[in-house]
Amino acid sequence: MKSACRAATRAGKLVGLVPTMGALHEGHLSLVRASQSQCDVTAVSIFVNPLQFGPTEDLDKYPRNLERDKALLSELGVNFVFAPPTSEMYRPGAKTYVDVSDLSSKLDGVSRPGHFRGVSTLVCKLFEIVRPDQAFFGQKDAAQVALLRKMVRDLDMDVEIVVGPIVREADGLALSSRNAYLNAEQRKQALVLSRSLEQVKAAADRGERDAGKLAEIGRQTIASEPAAKLDYFAIVDPDTLDPVNQVSKGTLVAVAAWVGTTRLIDNLVL
Numbered sequence: 001m002k003s004a005c006r007a008a009t010r011a012g013k014l015v016g017l018v019p020t021m022g023a024l025h026e027g028h029l030s031l032v033r034a035s036q037s038q039c040d041v042t043a044v045s046i047f048v049n050p051l052q053f054g055p056t057e058d059l060d061k062y063p064r065n066l067e068r069d070k071a072l073l074s075e076l077g078v079n080f081v082f083a084p085p086t087s088e089m090y091r092p093g094a095k096t097y098v099d100v101s102d103l104s105s106k107l108d109g110v111s112r113p114g115h116f117r118g119v120s121t122l123v124c125k126l127f128e129i130v131r132p133d134q135a136f137f138g139q140k141d142a143a144q145v146a147l148l149r150k151m152v153r154d155l156d157m158d159v160e161i162v163v164g165p166i167v168r169e170a171d172g173l174a175l176s177s178r179n180a181y182l183n184a185e186q187r188k189q190a191l192v193l194s195r196s197l198e199q200v201k202a203a204a205d206r207g208e209r210d211a212g213k214l215a216e217i218g219r220q221t222i223a224s225e226p227a228a229k230l231d232y233f234a235i236v237d238p239d240t241l242d243p244v245n246q247v248s249k250g251t252l253v254a255v256a257a258w259v260g261t262t263r264l265i266d267n268l269v270l
Contacts, residue, residue, distance in 0.1 A: 051118030
């Protein structure tokens with residue numbers, strides 16, 4: 001992978017990277033197409049990263065279908081697919097981690113200790129292996145985007161983080177590989193996440209600026225669905241992930257909740 005990407009760079013080509021954990025859906029593919037529209041060469045990584053899963057999380061059952069993923073990427077004309085084994089990405093005795101300490105303990109970092117350290121360590125490695133000019137991530141993982149942007153700034157990495165919009169089903173459900181865990185009834189129940197965001201946006205559009213009041217609207221909406229268990233409903237600065245008192249253009253509204261045993265996230269930018 002290093003050799004192929006270095007050759008592209010030496011030939012003066014712009015290299016784009018789309019990091020994924022596989023089980024590809026239209027959200028991933030939209031990022032691939034964005035890379036292809038902006039870069040000469042597109043690389044897609046497929047790696048279910050054990051460092052970002054906690055001991056009680058779904059590492060073993062996380063959906064994997066490498067052959068299907070490769071076929072989808074082949075249809076799109078992706079130049080490189082990088083799907084290394086865990087033993088190659090994390091060699092025995094590896095003890096080096098990348099920890100964006102401030103952001104790692106916010107939003108998802110509260111309920112998933114160590115998750116963001118796993119994300120930043122892996123993405124740092126991918127950036128060194130591929131050395132992309134641009135790396136493409138989805139807005140659905142807004143906290144991850146803030147974390148990686150700070151990592152890039154703090155470590156003076158020569159890569160641009162490009163963020164693609166959330167891709168949704170027709171009924172508003174944000175696309176996620178974990179949606180595969182939901183049965184038909186849970187799938188309907190999961191719509192409460194996007195509904196809670198819509199309610200907050202509607203209140204903000206009517207002129208409400210108090211973040212506490214807006215967050216309460218979101219929490220009450222989640223509470224209206226008995227099958228959903230709220231993890232967090234947060235209204236924060238999109239860069240620092242710190243809570244805000246008053247919302248303004250660009251404020252991030254983020255929600256995480258369990259539907260059954262499946263943890264889902266969603267967000268919008270006001």
